[in-house]
Amino acid sequence: MSKRGAEELNGAPLKAGQRPENGTSNGDNLDFEDDYEDEFESEDEVMEAGVDGRPDAEREAEAARDAMDVDIKEQTFIPGRSILQPGQTLSPDPSTYEMLxxxxxxxxxLSFDIVRDNLGDNRKRYPRTLYAVAGTQAESARSRENELMILKLSSLSKMDRPNETDSESDDDDDDASDPILESKSITLQSTTNRIRCFQPTQPSADPSQIPMTLTAVSLENSQIQIHNVTPYLRLLSTPGFTLPPDASKPIATLRMHKTEGYALDWAPASSFPAGRLLSGDCAGQIFSSQGTEAGTFSADSKPYLGHTDAVEEIQWSPSEKNVFASASSDGSVKVWDVRSKSRKPAVDVKISDTDVNVMSWSHKTAHLLATGADDGQWGVWDLRQWKPQQGSNSNKQLTPSAVASFNFHKKPITSIEWHPNDDSAVAVTSADNTATLWDLSVEIDDEEYGKEAGLGLGEGAEKVPPQLLFIHHVEDGKEIHWHPQMPGTLMVTGGSGFGVFKTISI
Incomplete structure (x- = not known):
């Protein structure tokens, strides 16, 4: 993000279908001009006068003033450190985006999930198409307007770059068009706290169609509803398709929770092809719900107990089908084995003195877990250090050290997710109105990581971690996801809507 004087902006925020314009000049009508022509007759006189005829101190003072003017007009905005002055506003730097x-x-x-489609993996061509599901948060007085939304975003074009060579745009279609947002909706009776989608492993009868897709929605009224949204996805992708009469009816409504919750995760389809769902609530309870081949779901009556406060996040292990982890407002992360008859955690780790809001288990390196907390810190943990102690102390709460820890954000971390194919790349959103991208493979160079790491914020400014690659502005950012089929592409949601972007850095 850059911070500019108001006189440089047109004052209009970006709307759906608009892209930031690259304001680079083509250089026409520019001439080199010598302000001191003929003032000195020889090079010796110029050198004696200090290049432009003025004392060094005077020239250095003017250079400092000029630099300050440039900083005021356009400079990097650092959340929690930079301050917007009167007349300044934030504007994205189009040179840093490949797509926005x-x-x-x-x-x-404030919660969504990306739907895997049938358009192929490792897609790099433009324009692009993606599918997603999301749940709305209508005002309390209008709660009946809440919906489960099935989204199709198409004609997502690469940003115009006048200086790009033909070879750099070979993979792109010539005729870029405005982006298109299409949606279908299912009425919900309450606000959506969290939504997650699941695609069973059974092959589709028609390979050209989007695979069968189920959604689980954790509602503010404490219910969990499961829908089959496959007909809606086909309606968006197949001309002439019509919805069956009962398409909007949930295939299951689960009522085992007594309070609302935010934690929700499907087990990998390879482990439970019919679907197995974990859900956590604000009373600290975790329930398991099992799908059947007939397409019905039933919830266990006995919860997993161990947290002393709200369960904020649940994640199944990507490598062990009977293991999951949970994060809580009690500041702990616990690891569970569903085969345990006691339904108590196998490992109990205290990682924060504040709420642990979010968590992400690396699918590339299964012993790495990333967490984000209410104090703005996020960290990476090596689960090999979390082995339970033997003997009488086997249930003792552990306090290991993080492999990496960052306190760049100064407000709560609201979402965190590992890159699906890179165990060094992490995306984070925070209540400080930003989404940040990180590269953990970057090593600190003590010589380079000096005062200049403060990015011109003044003497004594807190250094910006060298692992920080990118800052994207998103108002009241809540959730971010990598697209699993388009490398480096992210979707993020917040109070002002959705953003889909790809940076030039990842």
Missing amino acids: HVMSTPWPC
């Missing part, structure tokens, strides 16, 4: 699109919905959608 923003869009809004009737009500904020």
Whole structure:
């Protein structure tokens, strides 16, 4: 993000279908001009006068003033450190994006999930298409307007770059068009706290169609509803398709929770092809729900107990089908084995003095777990250090050290996710109105990581971690996900709507 004087901006925020314009001049009508022509007759006189005829101190003072003017007009904005002055506003730097699109919905959608499609993996061509599901958060007085939204975003084009060579755009279609947002909706009776989608492993009867897709929605009224949204996805992708009469009816409504919750995760389909769902609530309870071949779901009556406060996040292990982890407002992360009859955690780790809001288990390196907390810190943990102690102290709460820890954000971490194919790349969103991208493979160079790491914020400014690659502005950012089929592409949601972007750095 860059911070500019208001006179440099047109004052209009980005709308759906708009892209930031690259304001680079083509250089026409520019001439080199010598302000001191003929003032000195020889090079010796010029050198004696200090290049432009003025004392060194005077020239250095003017250079400092000029540098300050440039900083005021346009400079990097660092959340929690930079301050917007009167007349300044934030503007994205288009030179740092390969793709950037923003869009809004009737009500904020503070949780969403990306749907895998049939358009192929490792897609790099433009324009691009993606599918997603999201749940709305309507105002309390209008709660009946809440919806489960099925989204199709198409014609997502690469940003215009006048200086790009033909070879750099070979993979792109010539005729870029405005982005298109299409949606279908299912009425919900309450606000969506969290939504996650699941695709069983059974092959589709028609390989050209999007695979069967189920959604689980954790509602503010404490219910969990499961829908089959496959017909809606086919309606968006197949001309002439019509919805069956009962398409909007949930295939299951689970009522085992007594309070609302935010933690929700499907087990990998390879482990439980019919679907197995874990859900946590604000009372600290975790329930398991099992799908059947007939397409029905039933919830266990006995919860997993161990947390003393709200369960904020649940994640199944990517490598062990009977293991999951949970994060809680009690500041702990616990690891569980569903085969245990006691339904108590196998490992109990205290990692923060504040709420642990979010968590992500690396699918590339299964012993790495990333967490984010209410104090703005996020860290990476090596689960090989979390082995339970033997003997009478086997249930003792552990306090290991993080492999890496960052306190760059000064407000709560609201979402965190590992790159699906790179165990060094992590995406983070925070209540400080930013989404940040990190590269953990970057090593600190003590010589380079000096005062200049403060990015011109003044003497004594807190250094910016060299692992920080990118800052993207998102108002009241809540959730971010990497697209598993388009390398480096991210989707993020917040109070002002959705953003889909890809940076030039990843």
